[in-house]
Amino acid sequence: MADTFSSLVDKIRSRYVDLSPQQRRAAAFVLKRPEEVAIVSMRTLAANAGVQPVTFVRLARTLGYTAWEDFKEPFIERMRSAPAFYSDRAKKLPATAPAELHLSHIKTLEATQALNDASTFSAAAEALESAQNVFVAGFRACFGPAHAFAYVYQLFRRDVVLLSGLGGGLEAELRAVDEGDVVCIIGFRPYSRESVTVAEHAARRGATLIAIADSPLAPFAREAKIVLTFSTEGPSLFPSLVSASAIAEHLLDTLAARGGDAALERLKSAEAQLQALGVFVPAYDPTDD
Amino acid sequence: MADTFSSLVDKIRSRYVDLSPQQRRAAAFVLKRPEEVAIVSMRTLAANAGVQPVTFVRLARTLGYTAWEDFKEPFIERMRSAPAFYSDRAKKLPATAPAELHLSHIKTLEATQALNDASTFSAAAEALESAQNVFVAGFRACFGPAHAFAYVYQLFRRDVVLLSGLGGGLEAELRAVDEGDVVCIIGFRPYSRESVTVAEHAARRGATLIAIADSPLAPFAREAKIVLTFSTEGPSLFPSLVSASAIAEHLLDTLAARGGDAALERLKSAEAQLQALGVFVPAYDPTDD
DNA sequence: CTGCCGATGAAACATCTGTTGCGAAAACTG
DNA sequence: CAGTTTTCGCAACAGATGTTTCATCGGCAG
Structure with missing residues (x-):
């Protein structure tokens, strides 16, 4: 259930064409300003994206998440360990003793x-x-x-x-x-x-x-x-x-x-x-x- | 009104000794886990720090902020510019970035x-x-x-x-x-x-x-x-x-x-x-x- | 001991949160 | 065209949020 940020991005990208107009709007905004997702509330996010708050709930659902919080999690995780990019790379290394x-x-x-x-x-x-x-x-x-x-x-x-x-x-x-x-x-x-x-x-x-x-x-x-x-x-x-x-x-x-x-x-x-x-x-x- | 993160840290540091025991606890936790402040709610922050929620409000007040949100802002701003993920960071930092x-x-x-x-x-x-x-x-x-x-x-x-x-x-x-x-x-x-x-x-x-x-x-x-x-x-x-x-x-x-x-x-x-x-x-x- | 004062915690507060239900509108189907 | 389905927006909901209020605790001076 715990998705990584990049896999979430892939999911959005691949299913983007099937999304309804409003959900596209929301998805596009999410991709353009990922930090916002982690930081602000769904309502202000909606306001900034020019979309209704519900749309984000619906977007999360269509992408297979049960709640907005699950959708939000990868965005938060990405910020928590600042440059998430390198962390992701490090995780891919073999799990031998010195690697740890x-x-x-x-x-x-x-x-x-x-x-x-x-x-x-x-x-x-x-x-x-x-x-x-x-x-x-x-x-x-x-x-x-x-x-x-x-x-x-x-x-x-x-x-x-x-x-x-x-x-x-x-x-x-x-x-x-x-x-x-x-x-x-x-x-x-x-x-x-x-x-x-x-x-x-x-x-x-x-x-x-x-x-x-x-x-x-x-x-x-x-x-x-x-x-x-x-x-x-x-x-x-x-x-x-x-x-x-x-x-x-x-x-x-x-x-x-x-x-x-x-x-x-x-x-x-x-x-x-x-x-x-x-x-x-x-x-x-x-x-x- | 808009404080930077480092100036906030300095403020905590300089006034730490005058803080009450509980507020010290809160302040120390905030310094140790700055990302949390930006991400989680005050209540869960309090739970993690082993402190009452009110204490954070009080801490913010003692340090001269009118509300928790003002105190929280520098922490958010710090994260917003942190992730070296998309192009949005290139415009912010000077050429000789510490990130390099x-x-x-x-x-x-x-x-x-x-x-x-x-x-x-x-x-x-x-x-x-x-x-x-x-x-x-x-x-x-x-x-x-x-x-x-x-x-x-x-x-x-x-x-x-x-x-x-x-x-x-x-x-x-x-x-x-x-x-x-x-x-x-x-x-x-x-x-x-x-x-x-x-x-x-x-x-x-x-x-x-x-x-x-x-x-x-x-x-x-x-x-x-x-x-x-x-x-x-x-x-x-x-x-x-x-x-x-x-x-x-x-x-x-x-x-x-x-x-x-x-x-x-x-x-x-x-x-x-x-x-x-x-x-x-x-x-x-x-x-x- | 009494009276005081700051520190602390519990509960109540208004507000904002994510979410739901439902009706209107739009888009598609035959 | 009517009938059906999907999309969308609005208002309402329960729960969580930051904040206030107030009672209690603990130390300390008189």
């Missing part, structure tokens, strides 16, 4: 994608650009993503500092934070004490706080000017860091793109420098460029 | 998924289980994922060591590697010299090598017994770590699953210990379990 986790990673990414909009990313980038200095923090499980973010950011910006708390020196590191700086904290539940310490210190000093968290209600996000939210959900025992990494990378990309040629130049020279220092080893894959 | 990068992350994940099969993961898990000691390494951009992997693994296995090269002491750390041990290295192009150093040393000592690399031909994977491959491709300037994280997490999940109750027990006690040490700060989201 893989699928869940995709779902997590999609959930994360739905939680943030472009303007939040650009606001974060703007704040970082106008910062005197940038501090990055993440503790315990989140140290990894924080390090990755700071490492790449350092490639095209000089004054990026990773707050590590190495050797218990977190407080000493924090003394460098001042007004005009931006502090960027990554964390998720359970929230480590250090992240709150950093956040509070940053707020006290008047620095701008950017939080990358699993919830806008994360304790260290309380005083944040900008919050980027990610999901850690999944069938795994452990919370997933995949989405946090995705967000960090997206932010980096935004920063590099906005930085323009200057950022690119610095990036290149940084890489050349590393190369010259003999940090890297040549790959021996002949298909390389 | 999001899409590429999914593609990368799918590519990675295709590169490894379940048996490779179980082989890796098997090797790790029968190891005397486990060493984890990753340098430069890959230090993050390596740290994340080691951190979680340490939660249910005692003898996991992260090779950090801190203070230039990499060689000293390597002296601990011996026959019967497993060394797990994460890395991608350009390959850092340290990763090769570690790999060669491990091979010389007779330790088993597991490589997590962007190519089976990675220099540090030459002597590896098992290679897990991931993709770093994407439209971004920077290679993506998302898939590397996904692989690491999948491996951890496999390990925990195979470890059975014993692993679970250790995991629990590790978490309890951390809790007792006051490492974490309580979350103030009442909808948590």
Whole structure:
């Protein structure tokens, strides 16, 4: 009984010619504005389509649904997991063990994608650009993503500092934070004490706080000017860091793109420098460029 | 009057602390499941959140909205523009949409998924289980994922060591590697010299090598017994770590699953210990379990 | 303890929901 | 053309919706 959106569309398309004029009107409208179906009531939908409310009930019936709600369901399901298209594709993968986790990673990414909009990313980038200095923090499980973010950011910006708390020196590191700086904290539940310490210190000093968290209600996000939210959900025992990494990378990309040629130049020279220092080893894959 | 979704989230976040317990519950739920707000009725929303229907009206009022509908609007607007299904989204977003990068992350994940099969993961898990000691390494951009992997693994296995090269002491750390041990290295192009150093040393000592690399031909994977491959491709300037994280997490999940109750027990006690040490700060989201 | 005040829950409210029944109109059939 | 069938619109229905009202609870100051 539970139809998918695309199969419903097919059904409409194939039986369209047999429909009565009014039902055609309704069906055509439904295809043109699928979001409306999920969101508004049948009556307003009818008003927008220039059709009587009953017509939608009749349309649903002629297509084999017992009630309008059954007809409506696929439209809702399509919206719930935002870009339904990719979800549908993922469901078609074989149901072996690794595929399941893989699928869940995709779902997590999609959930994360739905939680943030472009303007939040650009606001974060703007704040970082106008910062005197940038501090990055993440503790315990989140140290990894924080390090990755700071490492790449350092490639095209000089004054990026990773707050590590190495050797218990977190407080000493924090003394460098001042007004005009931006502090960027990554964390998720359970929230480590250090992240709150950093956040509070940053707020006290008047620095701008950017939080990358699993919830806008994360304790260290309380005083944040900008919050980027990610999901850690999944069938795994452990919370997933995949989405946090995705967000960090997206932010980096935004920063590099906005930085323009200057950022690119610095990036290149940084890489050349590393190369010259003999940090890297040549790959021996002949298909390389 | 017309609020955007992110500004609404900010409003909730900033005023969350002043809310009454019940309203917090409602607010937290709304943040955790934003799609629901757009789709279901207030009454069922209340049922799912474990709150009275009135509470949502009250919440909307406290946040400055005259009616529930005004509060609900941003949630609907957010969904309306979300689905990348028909042509209607092209006109809305600027060229550098977050959806594009999001899409590429999914593609990368799918590519990675295709590169490894379940048996490779179980082989890796098997090797790790029968190891005397486990060493984890990753340098430069890959230090993050390596740290994340080691951190979680340490939660249910005692003898996991992260090779950090801190203070230039990499060689000293390597002296601990011996026959019967497993060394797990994460890395991608350009390959850092340290990763090769570690790999060669491990091979010389007779330790088993597991490589997590962007190519089976990675220099540090030459002597590896098992290679897990991931993709770093994407439209971004920077290679993506998302898939590397996904692989690491999948491996951890496999390990925990195979470890059975014993692993679970250790995991629990590790978490309890951390809790007792006051490492974490309580979350103030009442909808948590 | 009393009196107060905000927070909370239960029930009643008007309104809007999807759906039905029925009559008028239109379209087809012989 | 009449007779039949289908389509359509209107008004009414039961149930669900968001909201209001009011009684109760629980903490706290005097």
